[in-house]
Every structure is written in C-alpha cells, then in structure tokens.
Amino acid sequence: MKPHVKQLLLKLVFVTVSLLILFNLNLAASKKTTAITQGFPIRLVIPIINVDAPIQQLGVITNGEMDAPSNAADAGWFKLGSRPGEKGSAVIAGHFNGINDEVGVFFNLYLLKKGDKIYIKDDKGRTIAFVVRESRIYDPGYADSVFSRNDGTYLNLITCDGVWDGVKKSYSKRLVVFADIID
Amino acid sequence: MKILNKITKFIVLLLIVTMQFVFILPIPKAYADATSPNLGNAASFSILAGLSTSAAGAVTTISGNLGLSPGLAVSRTGPWTMGGSEYFGTGGLSQNAQADALSAFNNLAGQSSNGGWGTSPWSPVPGVWTVASDTSFTGTVTLSGDYDDVWVFQVGRDMTFSGTVSLTGNAQACHVFWQIGRDTTIASGSSFVGTLIASRDVTLVSGATVNGRIISLNSSITTDGNTISGPSCASSPTATPTPTSTSDSTLSSGSGGSSSTNGEKFCPMLNYISPTIIESRRINENSISLNWGPYSGINTFIVQYGLENGKWIYSTNVTGFSTTLNALPSNQPIWVRIGVSDNCSLGNFGESKLIGGPSLPNTGLAPHQDKIPWHIQVGISAGILVSLILIQRKYRFSSKHETSR
Numbered sequence: 001m002k003p004h005v006k007q008l009l010l011k012l013v014f015v016t017v018s019l020l021i022l023f024n025l026n027l028a029a030s031k032k033t034t035a036i037t038q039g040f041p042i043r044l045v046i047p048i049i050n051v052d053a054p055i056q057q058l059g060v061i062t063n064g065e066m067d068a069p070s071n072a073a074d075a076g077w078f079k080l081g082s083r084p085g086e087k088g089s090a091v092i093a094g095h096f097n098g099i100n101d102e103v104g105v106f107f108n109l110y111l112l113k114k115g116d117k118i119y120i121k122d123d124k125g126r127t128i129a130f131v132v133r134e135s136r137i138y139d140p141g142y143a144d145s146v147f148s149r150n151d152g153t154y155l156n157l158i159t160c161d162g163v164w165d166g167v168k169k170s171y172s173k174r175l176v177v178f179a180d181i182i183d
Numbered sequence: 184m185k186i187l188n189k190i191t192k193f194i195v196l197l198l199i200v201t202m203q204f205v206f207i208l209p210i211p212k213a214y215a216d217a218t219s220p221n222l223g224n225a226a227s228f229s230i231l232a233g234l235s236t237s238a239a240g241a242v243t244t245i246s247g248n249l250g251l252s253p254g255l256a257v258s259r260t261g262p263w264t265m266g267g268s269e270y271f272g273t274g275g276l277s278q279n280a281q282a283d284a285l286s287a288f289n290n291l292a293g294q295s296s297n298g299g300w301g302t303s304p305w306s307p308v309p310g311v312w313t314v315a316s317d318t319s320f321t322g323t324v325t326l327s328g329d330y331d332d333v334w335v336f337q338v339g340r341d342m343t344f345s346g347t348v349s350l351t352g353n354a355q356a357c358h359v360f361w362q363i364g365r366d367t368t369i370a371s372g373s374s375f376v377g378t379l380i381a382s383r384d385v386t387l388v389s390g391a392t393v394n395g396r397i398i399s400l401n402s403s404i405t406t407d408g409n410t411i412s413g414p415s416c417a418s419s420p421t422a423t424p425t426p427t428s429t430s431d432s433t434l435s436s437g438s439g440g441s442s443s444t445n446g447e448k449f450c451p452m453l454n455y456i457s458p459t460i461i462e463s464r465r466i467n468e469n470s471i472s473l474n475w476g477p478y479s480g481i482n483t484f485i486v487q488y489g490l491e492n493g494k495w496i497y498s499t500n501v502t503g504f505s506t507t508l509n510a511l512p513s514n515q516p517i518w519v520r521i522g523v524s525d526n527c528s529l530g531n532f533g534e535s536k537l538i539g540g541p542s543l544p545n546t547g548l549a550p551h552q553d554k555i556p557w558h559i560q561v562g563i564s565a566g567i568l569v570s571l572i573l574i575q576r577k578y579r580f581s582s583k584h585e586t587s588r
Contacts, residue, residue, distance in 0.1 A: 058544075064468055064514030066544040076544075080490075080516055081537050088537065096547040106546065140543055142465045147516065147540025160547030171547040 038083040039122030044075045044092060048116045049108040051075075055092065055120075064142075066091070066158075072098030075105050075157075081147055084120040085128040085181065088150040096160040096171065106159035110135070112177050118155060130155040130179035137161055138174045146176055153181040217297075217311045217333040219358055220290035222378065223283030224276055225398060227267065229411045231280055232385075232399040234487075234498055237261045241389065241408025247396070250277030255494050261406070272493075284398045288380045291362035294335050303346065307334065315339035320346065326359060326376070327351040333358045334377070345370035348377065356394040356414035366402075369393070378414060387411075401524075455479045457531045458521040463538035466507065468514045471539035474505035475521050485524040492518040492535050500524060516540045 041055045058067040058076040069076035072095040082088030095104030112118075118130040138146070146156050156179070162172030229245035230236055234254045238261030248267035251258055256271045270277035297310035303322020309332035317340045324346070326334055330353045342363050350356065359377030361367075367381045371388040378396040379385065385399050389407040395414040397404055456479040463473040475484070483502050487495035490512065499506070511517060516539045523530035 060514055060516070060541045062514070064542050066541040068544045068546045072548075078541075081540070087534075091540075093544045093546050097550070099548055101550065104546070138543055140545070142540065143543055144463050144465065144538060144540050146543065148463055148536060148538050150534065150536050158543055158546065160545070164547070164550055166549065169549065170545045174543040174546075176543070 038085040038128075039124035039126060041077050041084045041090070041092070041120045042123050043121040044094075044105075045119040045121065046112070046116070047119075049111055051105055051108075053094070053105045058093065066093060068093055069095060069105075071095075072102055072104040078147065082150075082153075084122070084130075084155055085126075085153060087153055089147055089154045089156055090120075091147055091156045091158065093158040104159070106157065106175075109157060109159045109177055110161070110175055112157075117182075118157070118179050120155065129182040131182050133178045133180050135175060135177045138176055140170060140172075140174055143174075143176070155179045155181070217294060217309060217335040217360075218290075219333050220287035220360065221283070222287050222396075224280040225284040225287065225396070228277075228280055228396060228398070229265075229267070230397055230404055230406075231277065231284060232404040233281065233401045234258060234403050234495070235260070236404040237406065238263050238409075239405065239407045243387075243406040243409045243411070245410075246412040248276075250280055252277035252281045253495070257489075257494055257496050281400065284380055285400055287360075287378075288362055288382070288400060291335055291360050291380065292337065292364075294337075296337065300336075309334055311335040311337065313337040313339075317341045319343040322346045323349060325349045325351060326354045328354040330355060331358070334360070336361045336377075338362065339364045341366045341368075342381075343368045343370065344375060345373055347374040349374075350376060355416050357416035359395065359414070376414070455481050455523040455530050457533040458484060458523065459533050460519060460521065460536045460538065463519075463536070465539045469511050470507055470509045471511060471517065472505065472507040473519065473538055475533070476504055478504070479523075481523050481525060483524055485522050486519060487522070487532070488517045488519040490515055490517060492537070494518075495520070511539070514541065 040057070043053065044055055045052050053073060053075045056069050056074050056076040057079040058069065059079060061067050066078055067076065075092050075094040077084070078091040078093070082090045084090040084092075094106035094109070096107055097104045112132050112135065114132055114134060116132040118132065120128045120130070122128065146158070157177040159175050160171035160173070161175040165172055225231055227248050228250050229247035230249045232251050232254060234251070235258035236249065236251060236254075237259075240261075242262040242264055244264040246266040248270060249259065249263065249265055250270040252271070252275070253273050254271060256269070259269065259271070270280070272278070294311045296313035298312060300312055300314045300318065300320065301307065303320070304325065305322070306325040306327060309328045312335070314337070318338055320343070326348065332354060338361070342361070344367070348359070356376045357378075361377055361379040363379065363381035365381070366383045367379060367385045369375050369385075369387050369391045371390050373388075373391040375391060376394045378398070379393075380398040380400065382400050383402040384405070385397050385403075386405045387393070387397065387407065387409040389409075391409050393409065393411040395411070397411060456477060458475045459477070460473055460475045463471060465471050482504065483500065485498055486501055486506060486508070487498040488508060489496040499508070508517070508519075516537050518535050519538050520532045520535040522532040
C-alpha cells in the first residue's frame, strides 16, 4: 500500500472514531438530562384481589369530599393531587359496592396485606409498581395524612368500611391502604 | 553640542507635553462618577415584578413589556394597555430580566456616594446621592446635565416621592437610576423620571406618570391609571461634548443629610435552610392551618399558595413557624410553598405541598335491605312450601285418625 493512501486511511479511521465518541457522549448526556414527567393514570391492576379497572379523574364535590367514581367498576384518581409515580401522595378511590348491590372494585380491598403489589398504567404506556405498606381505618372527614404526605412517592387507595348509616347515607368508616413506590 | 542641546530641549518639551496629557488634561474629579448599570434583559420592561402586579380601577398604560417572575399570569390583574408583550413565570425572559435587574440593583447599591439628599427645590449634579433610612421627598428635583451624565439615587429603606423630577439641558431619563432597599410609593399626580429598582413593593398612586421603568425584585407593583413610558434617550451628538472644568470639579452645595451609604440598603441573597411543611390541618371549609421548620437562624417567612402547583396566586408574610390561611376558596385543597424572607431579600423556597385535602370520599351505597336476593327468596319459598305440605299431611292424618274412631 502506498504511504499516502495509508495516511488517508488512518485519518479516516481517526475521524470515524472521534465522531463515534462524540455521538456516544451526546447520547449519554441527552439520556441524563431527559426529565421524566409522569403521565395520567388510566388503569389500576391489583392481581391478588383480581382488580383490573379503568381510572377516572376526580375532584372535590361541594361538601368538601373527594368525589367518588361514577360507577362501581371504575377506580378514581384525585386529580388535584400528585400523579402516581410523582413525589407526594397519589390517591385513588373505589366503590365498596354498587347501586344494585353488585361487588365494587374495592370490595376486597380489605384483603390486601403488607407486601402485596399494586400496578398503575399511565397514558404514556408506562407501568408504575407499588407495594402495600399498611392499612388503616379512618372516620369519615378530613385526613390530610392521606393526601398531603410528600416525603416520598406514595399511592393510597380508599374505600368504605364499617356499617351503613341510613341517616347520613354513608358507611361509618373508611379503609385506606397505603403503598410505597417500588424503585 | 548645540545640536545635542536642541535634542535635549526637544525631549524635555516632549516630556512636558506628554505629562500635560497624562496628568493635567483629565482633571481629577472631586467625586466618583455615577455609572449606568447594565440592565440586560430588564431594559425592555416597563413593569417587572416578582410576585404580582395590578392596575386598580383606571387603565395603566405602559410603552414596553410587562413581566412577572416567579409570578404567573394569574397574578397580573386589572386593565392595562401595553406597547410590548407579557412574560410570566420561570424559565423565560422575565426570569432572566429579574436576574439582570438584581445585578443592576447590586451595581447601583455598590456605587460610592457623593453625599446625602437635598430638599426641594433640589438640583443635584450628576453623581450618586444617598439616604440610608426611610425617606420622603416632596417637591421638585431638577437634573441638569449633558447626554452622558448619570444620576444614581440610593435609598436604604422606604421611599415616598411626591412631586416632579425635571430634566433640563441634555439630561436623559435613561441615565437616571433609583435603588430602593425596601418599598416605594410614588404619590398621586407625581411626574417621575428614571429606572427604579426596589427590593420590595412599589405603589404608583393614581395619575402618577413615569418616564422610565418600575422594577420590584421580590414583591409586587400596584398601579392606578398611570402612564409608564420611555425612558427617553435622545440620540447623542456624534462628537462627545467636552466637559467643562467647573461642572467636573465641584459638587452641589444643596445636599444635606447622611453623607455615606451603609449596609442597610444591601439586600443580599439569603442562605438559610429551605423551610419544609411539617403538618397541616383543615380547620373549616375556608381555613387551613400549617406549620413548618426547621429554625436555621431566622423566623420570618413568605408563604405562597394557590389552587395549582406552581401557580402562586396568594402570598403572605409570617413571623414564626405556623399560620392559618383564611378566606380560601370553599373546600378546595391548596398548594403551598414557603421561603425565608427578611423583609429585604428572599431565600430559596422549600418544596411545594398540597394541604387542606378533601374529606375522605363516600364510596359505598345503601345495601338493599328491602330487596331479598333470589336464592334466599327461593329458599324461603321452598321452606314455606315444605311447611304447608307437612301441615296439610298432618291435617289429613288427624282427620283420618278421628274418622277411624
């Protein structure tokens, strides 16, 4: 091989390698700086109690209560709070029973125990996994600890519990299942 | 020898002439020159505030841009007529403008003072004029000078201005600056000139006009039927005017009061631990209480809140580590963030948090006590049927038994 051809080939190799290194560096940098924003939750899956339900978006009704899903089969995410997977407490409510006494999406919520898995699918195609930490029974009313904790990434599920109060048209208690994100 | 002498004389003459240029022509001034700070992105704004700006009642007209940072669009209220555009929030032109305004503020605060403020009618020569404490000026300030002459007015605390700033000669509004350590009020009907940068609130009372810019680094600007234009900046002649020795060598004798700046007018960035909300509780449909910490050497804070995370519609200053937010939208949870504030500067805000969450939802429906499930109904029916058959059989058996007797 002639010397000038050899030199040209060497230069070509050098330029190619340099370009590849630069490309990889840029790729790595862009990966590092890509901010992950959580999507809107669209489906709730709790395999252990056979829940696989669509998620509605809910706000607050006039008496100050978090709204409830419009039917017994759907779950409802509190849209004024954090999104599942976002720092803070994402809250999802579901009915205990339906208008014709059918079983609600959270009829078996009381069966969840520490270590059970909960999955949220969002509108960006991602699945976010949570693990149950504990369950607690609350009286109806304000419960900032359910909505406001922001020292981690949490998912809290709410349904009714206790006995039916025909005067108040409400069950006497609320069951809240607290779950932590699985990193 | 004669030639050598001539050369020596020529060198000496040359030295003398050179010395004239070096030491004599630039006559040393008796005071430090005031200089225009670089306003950068802030230059295009007629109104630039931190949290909010409002036009109460009558329309306020501005010739340039209007900006808020970190304040958002919801915090700009009232009727406005604008010659420029609006910029809000963080990450945009208004945030860059605020950063540049802060640099300009610090530049102005750092310029050496030539003396204290005078009383009306006051005609300060170009320079840096300082008052360290709260001040209230009523009357006329006349600024007479040339195209490039600069006036800097430093105020350590609050300023109330009522009257007129008048430009004569070739003095220009774009070379007049006001650095205010705290709040500013420009009284009704006043005619004000220059770029005013205040650390806190600025209030333009009805009818006041400004040939310049109004900037609040950390707080709010309130207007009421005002006009903010310019600042006018006439094109300088191509040849730089030659300064006269009289205007360069003497100070106005009309100045009085404090003769030097002090530390009070500086508002450095605060470097305390960002507050964290520890606990919150809804008191009733319109009130929420909250507390925060930790204590890191300061107990004055600013609490900002709104219905959405990042949209801080409301703010309140708090001394201590707890407060109750009242008159809130009924039963709406709110997002809150808290920053350290020392009535002059603002530290970093802690993480925002949703507080005053709703009541737990009612997710149960009345069990149908009057409706018996079909399998129970079938069971009951079957039971009744069996009972009837048994009763009938027993009856027949009894009848037969009696007949056989």
